[in-house]
Amino acid sequence: MDREKYEELVTTFFEWNQPAISQIFAELLSAVAAEGASSPASLMSQNYETARANPEIHMLPGNLKDARDAIFPYFWGTDSWNNPLHLENVRGPANHASLIGVLACILKNPNLCTDRYSQRSNELEVKAITTLANLIFYHTDDPWGVFSIGGTISNLYGAKIGLERVLPGAMRTGLVGERIVGICSQAGHYSNQTVAGWLGIGTTNLIEIPTDEHLAMRIDLLESKLDELYRSKTKVAYVCATFGTTDGFGIDDIESIRNVIVAKSKQYSVPMPQLHADAAVGWALSMLTDYDTTKNSLRMEPGLLELVKRAQIHNRGLRFADSVTIDFHKMGRGHYPSSAFIVNRREDLKYLARTVSETPYFSDADASRDPALFTLECSRPAIGPYSVIASLNGIGLTGWQMLLARSLELAQRLKDKLETIEHCKVLNAGTCGASVNWWVLPKGRNAEEIFQRLVRNELTPEQIARYLPEIRQLFDKRLKSMDPSLDARLGFTTSYGYRPNGIHIPAWKAVFFNPKTTEAMVDRIAYSIAEL
Numbered sequence: 001m002d003r004e005k006y007e008e009l010v011t012t013f014f015e016w017n018q019p020a021i022s023q024i025f026a027e028l029l030s031a032v033a034a035e036g037a038s039s040p041a042s043l044m045s046q047n048y049e050t051a052r053a054n055p056e057i058h059m060l061p062g063n064l065k066d067a068r069d070a071i072f073p074y075f076w077g078t079d080s081w082n083n084p085l086h087l088e089n090v091r092g093p094a095n096h097a098s099l100i101g102v103l104a105c106i107l108k109n110p111n112l113c114t115d116r117y118s119q120r121s122n123e124l125e126v127k128a129i130t131t132l133a134n135l136i137f138y139h140t141d142d143p144w145g146v147f148s149i150g151g152t153i154s155n156l157y158g159a160k161i162g163l164e165r166v167l168p169g170a171m172r173t174g175l176v177g178e179r180i181v182g183i184c185s186q187a188g189h190y191s192n193q194t195v196a197g198w199l200g201i202g203t204t205n206l207i208e209i210p211t212d213e214h215l216a217m218r219i220d221l222l223e224s225k226l227d228e229l230y231r232s233k234t235k236v237a238y239v240c241a242t243f244g245t246t247d248g249f250g251i252d253d254i255e256s257i258r259n260v261i262v263a264k265s266k267q268y269s270v271p272m273p274q275l276h277a278d279a280a281v282g283w284a285l286s287m288l289t290d291y292d293t294t295k296n297s298l299r300m301e302p303g304l305l306e307l308v309k310r311a312q313i314h315n316r317g318l319r320f321a322d323s324v325t326i327d328f329h330k331m332g333r334g335h336y337p338s339s340a341f342i343v344n345r346r347e348d349l350k351y352l353a354r355t356v357s358e359t360p361y362f363s364d365a366d367a368s369r370d371p372a373l374f375t376l377e378c379s380r381p382a383i384g385p386y387s388v389i390a391s392l393n394g395i396g397l398t399g400w401q402m403l404l405a406r407s408l409e410l411a412q413r414l415k416d417k418l419e420t421i422e423h424c425k426v427l428n429a430g431t432c433g434a435s436v437n438w439w440v441l442p443k444g445r446n447a448e449e450i451f452q453r454l455v456r457n458e459l460t461p462e463q464i465a466r467y468l469p470e471i472r473q474l475f476d477k478r479l480k481s482m483d484p485s486l487d488a489r490l491g492f493t494t495s496y497g498y499r500p501n502g503i504h505i506p507a508w509k510a511v512f513f514n515p516k517t518t519e520a521m522v523d524r525i526a527y528s529i530a531e532l
């Protein structure tokens with residue numbers, strides 16, 4: 001081989017050429033900053049037509065700028081969601097403390113499978129998990145957990161522990177023809193379906209309990225469903241409570257769920273199902289747990305203070321969960337993927353444990369510090385721990401309390417504004433969170449009255465077929481007439497979670513994750529709806 005060419009290649013791509021690398025970083029940073037001058041999501045139109053027809057690989061070795069040029073159009077054509085008019089969904093701009101953490105992480109590129117491949121980064125994972133566990137479970141003794149690639153996978157871990165609880169050895173033997181079910185609420189995330197399907201339980205064996213109007217699982221219906229299941233000798237592997245539903249921020253009463261499953265498993269002499277809390281969205285409220293509402297050192301207005309007190313009451317519920325899912329990449333404003341699965345008692349991980357002989361690859365692994373002995377994944381990125389610890393310590397608990405309170409404040413402001421419009425109905429008025437779900441009907445309709453008649457099952461099928469599509473039509477009408485530099489981008493859901501009489505209810509949606517969103521932007525939403 002041509003030794004000279006080889007050396008040149010190695011120098012270009014494996015030596016740390018700081019000026020060359022920093023220059024490209026600086027260029028990319030400038031490009032991100034330039035995004036501020038354009039409206040959200042209008043950076044560059046997509047070109048899927050030839051993405052498959054034109055696969056690409058250069059023939060000759062180039063340099064770092066070739067790497068830059070190869071990805072640049074896609075980088076430029078991707079919206080970072082920094083614009084404060086983005087309110088569509090549970091994503092916002094990632095914070096810059098996280099950016100520092102994550103950049104540090106990728107410079108070292110640790111693999112969290114075992115600490116041989118990650119050294120102190122593995123220690124950082126333990127620190128990040130323990131910190132989050134103490135926020136969630138509030139000064140717990142022996143928590144443990146791991147970062148995964150998303151809330152779906154974190155929920156999968158919770159469900160898998162439940163499966164092993166009620167069917168010991170399922171990891172080896174499979175489900176052996178038993179009927180096994182998992183339970184969540186009708187407002188739960190669709191990842192519950194994914195999990196039931198992928199675990200082999202089957203999506204038809206995922207039982208969705210209806211919610212009340214505040215999107216919380218109906219405890220009475222959970223109780224009667226458990227009676228029915230246990231009487232028919234069905235095994236219940238887990239109950240996945242939701243702490244902050246994705247559309248409307250509904251919060252299940254986890255303490256009551258625990259009381260019911262404890263009582264029922266005793267009554268029928270069966271093993272307790274795993275009580276997992278899917279707090280992918282809502283976990284961040286736990287930052288508010290320790291805020292002293294009497295001292296009120298952040299000088300929150302009375303209305304906001306009430307919301308904080310309500311959040312504090314909800315937060316207590318988390319302590320009754322066996323395990324939780326936390327998506328730091330949602331309300332933690334961290335980078336993807338930063339999801340954590342955390343158990344309150346470390347011993348519960350025994351349900352997932354493999355022996356060293358089952359992982360010959362990691363023959364020197366030590367179960368006390370090497371997650372590969374129980375994780376679903378083998379290689380695991382360390383982005384989560386770096387994002388979490390950098391963000392928590394850069395921003396600080398008080399900083400987080402300000403960010404959280406601001407989200408609650410803006411959501412409440414929009415709710416209050418919409419309540420004054422007759423042809424609007426706020427659907428999640430009673431939830432305490434960062435999102436707003438509502439109806440917009442044509443002017444002249446009384447949205448509140450129509451909603452109440454829907455709940456009481458007094459609407460004819462014809463009326464339902466007329467009213468519900470109007471909500472979408474008006475959403476589309478606003479899309480056509482909106483000024484992208486002034487009007488916020490809103491989301492739409494075909495079913496926000498509450499299903500009176502089994503009816504899926506569509507809704508407009510706004511999520512306040514962007515710290516730069518202003519009162520004026522919120523007020524303009526209400527104004528533009530009144531003008532539709």
Ligand SMILES: *Cc1c(COP(=O)(O)O)cnc(C)c1O
Nearest residue numbers: 150151152189191246278280281
């Ligand atoms: C987003 C979300 C999930 C899935 O999380 P990913 O990180 O997107 O995989 C699960 N549950 C809830 C409540 C969510 O909002």
